[in-house]
Amino acid sequence: MNKAIIAIAGAGLLATACASDGYGGTNETVRQGAIGAGIGAVAGAIIGNNVGDGNAGRGAAIGAVVGGAAGVIRGSQQDRANQQRYRDSQNRYYYCYDGRQDECYWENGQRRY
Numbered sequence: 077m078n079k080a081i082i083a084i085a086g087a088g089l090l091a092t093a094c095a096s097d098g099y100g101g102t103n104e105t106v107r108q109g110a111i112g113a114g115i116g117a118v119a120g121a122i123i124g125n126n127v128g129d130g131n132a133g134r135g136a137a138i139g140a141v142v143g144g145a146a147g148v149i150r151g152s153q154q155d156r157a158n159q160q161r162y163r164d165s166q167n168r169y170y171y172c173y174d175g176r177q178d179e180c181y182w183e184n185g186q187r188r189y
Contacts, residue, residue, distance in 0.1 A: 108150050109147040
C-alpha cells in the first residue's frame with residue numbers, strides 16, 4: 077500500500093515540475109492546474125487507501141481530477157489579473173502577461189509574435 081502511495085505522489089510531483097504552456101514559458105493556469113492535480117492525486121490516494129474499500133488508485137484519479145480542475149480555475153483567475161491590454165496601430169487589442177512583451181496574445185487567444 078505504501079509503495080503505491082509513494083509512486084503516485086512521485087508521479088504527481090514530476091507532473092507539476094514539467095508544467096509549461098507549450099511556448100517555452102509558464103502561465104498560472106497550466107502551473108496551478110498541474111500543481112492541483114498533483115496535490116489532489118496524493119491526497120486522493122491517501123484518502124482512498126484509508127476510506128471505503130481501500131482503493132488508492134481510484135482515490136488518486138478522483139483527487140487528480142478535482143484538484144486539477146480547482147487549480148485551473150484558480151490559475152485562470154490569476155492569469156486574468158496579470159494581463160495588461162494594449163492596442164496596436166490598427167486598433168486591434170492584444171494582451172500581455174505581467175507586462176512582458178515576449179508573451180503576448182491576440183484577443184482570440186492566438187500568440188502574438
